Amino acid sequence: MEPIRQLALNIPATTKPRVVIVGAGFGGLNTAQSLPDEKFQVVLFDKHNYHTFQPLLYQVASAALQADAIAGPLRSLFHNRKDFHFRMLRVLSVEPGMKVVNTTAGPLEYDYLIISSGAKTNYFGNENMQKYALPLKTIPNALNFRSQLMQLFEWASLNANPDIEDHLLNIVLVGGGPTGVEMAGALSELRKKVLPKDYPRLDFSKMNIYLLEGLDRLLPPMSAKASARAKKDLEKMGVIIKLGAMVQDYDGETVTLKDGEQIKTYIVIWSAGVTGELTPGIPPEWAERGRLLTDTHCKVIGSNGIFAIGDVALMKTEDYPKGHPGVAQPAIQMGKYIGKNLDAIHNGRTVKPFKYFDKGSLATIGRGKAVADLPGNIFFGGRLAWFIWLFVHVQFLVSFRNKLLVLANWTWNLFTFDKGNRLIIRPYIRKGDERAKAVFAENEVGS
Amino acid sequence: MEPIRQLALNIPATTKPRVVIVGAGFGGLNTAQSLPDEKFQVVLFDKHNYHTFQPLLYQVASAALQADAIAGPLRSLFHNRKDFHFRMLRVLSVEPGMKVVNTTAGPLEYDYLIISSGAKTNYFGNENMQKYALPLKTIPNALNFRSQLMQLFEWASLNANPDIEDHLLNIVLVGGGPTGVEMAGALSELRKKVLPKDYPRLDFSKMNIYLLEGLDRLLPPMSAKASARAKKDLEKMGVIIKLGAMVQDYDGETVTLKDGEQIKTYIVIWSAGVTGELTPGIPPEWAERGRLLTDTHCKVIGSNGIFAIGDVALMKTEDYPKGHPGVAQPAIQMGKYIGKNLDAIHNGRTVKPFKYFDKGSLATIGRGKAVADLPGNIFFGGRLAWFIWLFVHVQFLVSFRNKLLVLANWTWNLFTFDKGNRLIIRPYIRKGDERAKAVFAENEVGS
Numbered sequence: 001m002e003p004i005r006q007l008a009l010n011i012p013a014t015t016k017p018r019v020v021i022v023g024a025g026f027g028g029l030n031t032a033q034s035l036p037d038e039k040f041q042v043v044l045f046d047k048h049n050y051h052t053f054q055p056l057l058y059q060v061a062s063a064a065l066q067a068d069a070i071a072g073p074l075r076s077l078f079h080n081r082k083d084f085h086f087r088m089l090r091v092l093s094v095e096p097g098m099k100v101v102n103t104t105a106g107p108l109e110y111d112y113l114i115i116s117s118g119a120k121t122n123y124f125g126n127e128n129m130q131k132y133a134l135p136l137k138t139i140p141n142a143l144n145f146r147s148q149l150m151q152l153f154e155w156a157s158l159n160a161n162p163d164i165e166d167h168l169l170n171i172v173l174v175g176g177g178p179t180g181v182e183m184a185g186a187l188s189e190l191r192k193k194v195l196p197k198d199y200p201r202l203d204f205s206k207m208n209i210y211l212l213e214g215l216d217r218l219l220p221p222m223s224a225k226a227s228a229r230a231k232k233d234l235e236k237m238g239v240i241i242k243l244g245a246m247v248q249d250y251d252g253e254t255v256t257l258k259d260g261e262q263i264k265t266y267i268v269i270w271s272a273g274v275t276g277e278l279t280p281g282i283p284p285e286w287a288e289r290g291r292l293l294t295d296t297h298c299k300v301i302g303s304n305g306i307f308a309i310g311d312v313a314l315m316k317t318e319d320y321p322k323g324h325p326g327v328a329q330p331a332i333q334m335g336k337y338i339g340k341n342l343d344a345i346h347n348g349r350t351v352k353p354f355k356y357f358d359k360g361s362l363a364t365i366g367r368g369k370a371v372a373d374l375p376g377n378i379f380f381g382g383r384l385a386w387f388i389w390l391f392v393h394v395q396f397l398v399s400f401r402n403k404l405l406v407l408a409n410w411t412w413n414l415f416t417f418d419k420g421n422r423l424i425i426r427p428y429i430r431k432g433d434e435r436a437k438a439v440f441a442e443n444e445v446g447s
Numbered sequence: 448m449e450p451i452r453q454l455a456l457n458i459p460a461t462t463k464p465r466v467v468i469v470g471a472g473f474g475g476l477n478t479a480q481s482l483p484d485e486k487f488q489v490v491l492f493d494k495h496n497y498h499t500f501q502p503l504l505y506q507v508a509s510a511a512l513q514a515d516a517i518a519g520p521l522r523s524l525f526h527n528r529k530d531f532h533f534r535m536l537r538v539l540s541v542e543p544g545m546k547v548v549n550t551t552a553g554p555l556e557y558d559y560l561i562i563s564s565g566a567k568t569n570y571f572g573n574e575n576m577q578k579y580a581l582p583l584k585t586i587p588n589a590l591n592f593r594s595q596l597m598q599l600f601e602w603a604s605l606n607a608n609p610d611i612e613d614h615l616l617n618i619v620l621v622g623g624g625p626t627g628v629e630m631a632g633a634l635s636e637l638r639k640k641v642l643p644k645d646y647p648r649l650d651f652s653k654m655n656i657y658l659l660e661g662l663d664r665l666l667p668p669m670s671a672k673a674s675a676r677a678k679k680d681l682e683k684m685g686v687i688i689k690l691g692a693m694v695q696d697y698d699g700e701t702v703t704l705k706d707g708e709q710i711k712t713y714i715v716i717w718s719a720g721v722t723g724e725l726t727p728g729i730p731p732e733w734a735e736r737g738r739l740l741t742d743t744h745c746k747v748i749g750s751n752g753i754f755a756i757g758d759v760a761l762m763k764t765e766d767y768p769k770g771h772p773g774v775a776q777p778a779i780q781m782g783k784y785i786g787k788n789l790d791a792i793h794n795g796r797t798v799k800p801f802k803y804f805d806k807g808s809l810a811t812i813g814r815g816k817a818v819a820d821l822p823g824n825i826f827f828g829g830r831l832a833w834f835i836w837l838f839v840h841v842q843f844l845v846s847f848r849n850k851l852l853v854l855a856n857w858t859w860n861l862f863t864f865d866k867g868n869r870l871i872i873r874p875y876i877r878k879g880d881e882r883a884k885a886v887f888a889e890n891e892v893g894s
Contacts, residue, residue: 009605010648047886049597050870052693066515071870075645088601088871090886105513105605150496154535158456198522201457203515423497423518424535426873428586429732438551439494 009105011085014041017346020101021162022072022091022279024051025372027116027310027331032084033077034339039346041083043110045103049074049088052139055328055393058179060142061269062186063150063194063421067139091117096303102281112305112346114338115292119274119311119326123248131431132252133270136179146421147428148267151436154424157199169207170265172255174247176213177220178327178363181230183269184211185365198422206367209238210263212245214272219324219371222361226371229381233365247272252432254301274326277311288314291323296336297345309334315354324356335355362389452782456552458532463489464558464793467548469726471498471521474563474757474778479531480524486793488530490557492550496521496535499586502775502840505626507589507719508716509633510597510641510868514586535569538564540728547729559752559793561785562739566721566773578878579699579715583626593868594875595714598883602872604646616654617712620701621694622719623660625774625810628677630716631658632812633739635684639716642791647870657710659677659692661719667806673818676828680812692711694719699879721773725758735761738770743793743800745785756781762801771803780804809836 011018017040021028024046029419032044050071057064078084089103100107121135134145150173156168171187173180187209196204211218211234217227218234218241231241246258255263276290286292286300292308293301294315300306308314310331314323324330341351360374364386372385380388427440464487468475478590479491497518507510525531536550547554568582581592596618603615614830618634620627634656643651658665658681664674665681665688693705700709714886723737733739733747738761740748745760749751755761761770771777780803788798807821811833819832827835849872876888 012648048871049601050872066513067872068513068515068868068870071872073645073869076869079644087605088598088603088886145871151535153495158534196525198520201459288554421515422520422523423515424495425497425514425518425590439535 009043009085009087009089009103009108010152011041011043011108012083014083016041016083018043018109019114019128019342020108020110021045021113021114021116021263023115023117023310023312024048025116025310025331026087026328027053027118027335028114029072029077030308030332030335031114031339032114032335033335036343037081037083039343040112041085042081043087043108044074044078045087045091045101046074047088047090048138049086050139051077054137055178057139057142058186060139060225060421061136061149062183062190063146063423064186064353066421067143067322070141074219089163091279093389094279094306095281096283098304099305110341112307115279115300115306115308115312116310116331117277117279117312118331119290120277122271122273122275123270124273126247126249128227128252128340129247129250129268129270132250133174135271136183137274144428145267145269147424147426147429148430150422150424151427152266153195153199158296166206167253167264168266169202169204169262170210170267171207172263172265172268174210174255174268174270176211176214176215176218176241176243177271179271180211180213180269181218181234181363181365183271183389184209184234184239184241185237185369188234188239189366192237192443208301210240210242210265212242212247212257212272214244214246215272218243219363221327222363222371223373223379224383225379226361226363226373229379230363230365233369233371233381236368249421252430265379266370271379274311276314278312297341297351298334298354307338320356325361329359340432360393361391364389370424372435379414407424450494456490456532456534456536456550456555456794456861458488458534458555459530463488463530465490465556466559466561466789467555467557468492468546468561468563469757470562470564470757471495471533472501472563472565472778473775474565474782475561476519476521477779477782478561478745478756478786479782481783483790484528484530486790488532489528490532490534490535490555491521491525492534492538492548493521494535494537495585495739496533497519498524501584504583504586504589505629505633507586508583508592508869509630509637510593510870511633513565513868514590515581518586521775538726541726541753543730543753544780545817546752557752559754559789560761562728562747562753562755563757563778564724564759565778565867566737567724568717569720569722570717571627571720573694573696575697575699576694576715576717578622579697580715583630583716583718584721589872591875592714592716593875594871595877597871598874599713600642600646600649603649613653615713616649616651616710617657617714617717617888618654619657619659619710619712621659621702621715621717623658623662623665623688623690624718626718627658627660627716628665628810628812630718630795631656631681632684632816633689635681635686636813639684641869655687656787657712658686658688659719660688660690661693663690665690666808666810669776669810670820670824670826673808673820673828676818676826677810677812680816680818680828684813699877715839721758723761725759744788744798745781745801754785756785764803764825767803767872772808774808776806778802794827809839813834829887839859 019040020043022045044111053070056070065081074086089105092102123130218230219227248258249256278290298307300308311326337354344351362372364370368383368386370385370389372380427438466487469492500517503517515857521533536552539549570577665677666674695705696703725737739755741755741760741762745754758773785800791798809819811817815830817832817836819827819835876883
């Protein structure tokens with residue numbers, strides 16, 4: 001087996017145990033950063049050469065931040081490491097028996113495999129939705145939405161027919177979780193403060209923002225107080241909220257709900273569900289609905305040397321019988337847990353099980369408006385919650401440079417209410433969008 | 448004709464003369480900003496909803512600036528105007544006899560038509576070059592180059608075969624004008640200061656940066672002193688400069704020069720020529736090699752109410768018998784000239800002919816290195832020229848917000864030598880690039 005270990009992917013031979021990490025989200029990044037450089041060779045795989053700060057994706061989508069501000073260049077983050085190796089590639093399969101992971105650039109042996117591949121959008125088999133709705137999981141997703149949104153306002157301003165204009169300005173957000181709530185708030189502020197200056201001849205009273213949630217309240221993982229406050233604040237901002245609303249179909253122009261109601265719209269964001277991203281080669285009995293079942297030490301049950309963390313992991317505990325919430329904190333904490341304990345596990349020492357420390361949940365609604373559930377059933381709404389949100393997010397941004405950029409942008413937005421990133425850098429051309437095809441050059445298009 | 452005037456493109460009816468401006472580059476933008484709001488209805492057309500600050504495109508391409516920093520949102524720039532109308536569309540043709548311009552969104556009548564559509568890349572009929580080389584005229588062009596460049600380093604780090612690595616790291620810049628010179632300098636600094644930290648296992652002594660120029664000196668429009676200094680500085684930075692080098696072909700892997708020399712490279716920037724972008728419907732006798740012949744009042748000779756400014760215009764004067772240089776200043780000055788004088792022209796008053804005020808030429812080579820030709824045959828090189836360059840470019844950035852962003856980025860770069868924008872936000876997939884196709888998701892791709 002030595003030759004593979006030496007040559008594959010141009011990773012140097014080593015006598016240290018090799019840890020291969022799949023995915024540079026919050027889980028993978030924190031694992032890599034916590035593993036001791038001198039004890040392990042660390043190999044990190046991702047399809048992108050940057051870490052995406054997902055909690056702020058909605059700000060890129062709503063033109064408050066530029067894309068580069070929420071992307072942390074992976075190689076820069078590890079300049080101080082000696083035996084760390086990032087490789088940009090896609091993982092094709094795992095051979096757990098051989099302890100080999102197969103990639104688009106060839107196979108690589110591992111001693112420990114950390115699967116932190118996150119979650120992908122779940123359309124629950126709705127093909128039309130997958131074809132026409134926009135997901136919001138990656139930076140290109142967010143840029144596609146930003147382009148599509150700005151294109152619609154541009155098309156609307158070309159149009160002298162008021163009936164068509166109504167149709168053009170509607171936006172439907174499916175899923176009342178943090179993404180849906182934060183997008184609804186951001187779009188509502190765009191509509192009130194920013195867009196009327198850009199498009200003085202458009203009637204923004206005809207721009208309806210719909211937020212659809214299948215359950216009976218917004219922000220289901222948060223407290224009932226937070227749900228109620230978010231609903232109240234959003235409704236005050238003019239968002240049309242429909243609870244218990246099940247989406248049946250979307251043909252690119254009309255969303256049809258299960259109860260027969262129809263909403264005309266050219267733009268739908270789908271954030272109503274995620275599913276784990278399971279790698280081929282993993283025995284199906286190791287997983288449940290796409291998520292890898294782990295013991296309380298993050299080890300995939302039944303495996304030899306494979307760990308799963310973050311959204312792709314399903315660790316059933318007494319406190320979290322259905323697994324941990326699919327947000328950044330559990331992924332970060334699991335990553336740190338594995339990174340700090342792997343040496344002890346490698347040497348057969350006893351390690352305490354993983355314990356999730358719930359720091360609380362936050363969702364921002366608008367300028368000076370947020371909801372915060374803090375530990376001990378403490379709830380904050382309004383301005384105080386917003387300052388907590390601001391502080392936490394600036395703290396978490398992965399590098400000083402990004403903090404600086406984000407702060408500069410936010411300060412500007414705060415004082416001017418102008419969001420300067422309303423740029424269609426790469427137009428988005430949806431299937432059959434002949435108008436966009438006629439205007440834009442092929443080599444400048446986003447998707 | 449009234450119905451067209453009223454309904455077309457949703458532009459309000461008016462009793463004022465309507466000025467239609469095609470293209471929001473330096474010429475079009477300055478025309479629109481200089482025209483008096485109360486005297487004219489101003490309609491501005493562009494395919495993008497932003498103005499591109501072209502002199503800094505090479506900084507986006509070389510990962511020193513994020514895209515949004517050099518894009519000025521067109522609608523924001525005209526918030527204070529009452530009878531200004533931006534429309535995002537493509538102009539299809541002009542009917543000079545009818546005074547109508549046809550667009551992807553329908554026809555529009557004009558009283559005055561300002562053509563400021565700029566120049567496009569001229570491949571001189573070389574189809575292979577058009578297929579494989581990257582142009583550098585738009586922000587998506589620059590982002591495509593940035594992605595392609597970073598992808599090549601990622602592929603090279605997967606590769607254990609040193610022969611292939613040589614090939615992968617070469618870069619060829621065709622054209623020794625400002626774009627070629629500034630890119631060569633920026634890439635050379637990336638190679639020396641930034642990339643070795645990101646890719647500690649790559650041998651950057653094998654990364655050759657070639658700068659090819661067909662004439663016998665770099666920066667042909669500048670002084671001989673500037674040409675010599677740029678050559679000396681770039682060669683000291685390790686750029687391989689070939690003067691009198693005519694490119695014959697590029698098959699995607701090998702550049703072949705007319706003298707038979709071959710250079711292996713996966714990445715070629717073509718900035719060796721431009722040509723005017725002539726709109727269909729313009730009588731061919733009005734133009735010379737794609738550029739519209741104008742009198743000394745910027746009026747297209749033979750036309751009724753059509754003006755041409757900037758790169759698309761060819762005004763032959765005693766001082767500039769071949770027309771003005773294809774840089775920002777003539778376009779800016781012509782735009783201001785038309786904007787300020789159109790009311791007088793409209794009222795039949797006598798107007799002084801346009802006179803180009805040459806403020807000098809600048810090109811930056813690297814940190815603390817630039818060349819500057821100032822009026823009166825004054826030449827500066829080195830640090831002083833660089834400070835002039837810095838001052839001029841910050842001054843010219845179209846809005847305060849962008850100035851702030853660019854300054855924040857530059858300050859960061861200056862102190863850290865780290866360029867934080869080395870992100871492959873949207874991968875670039877060149878024809879036949881199977882490796883990239885295997886790794887990247889289709890809906891995230893740039894082109």
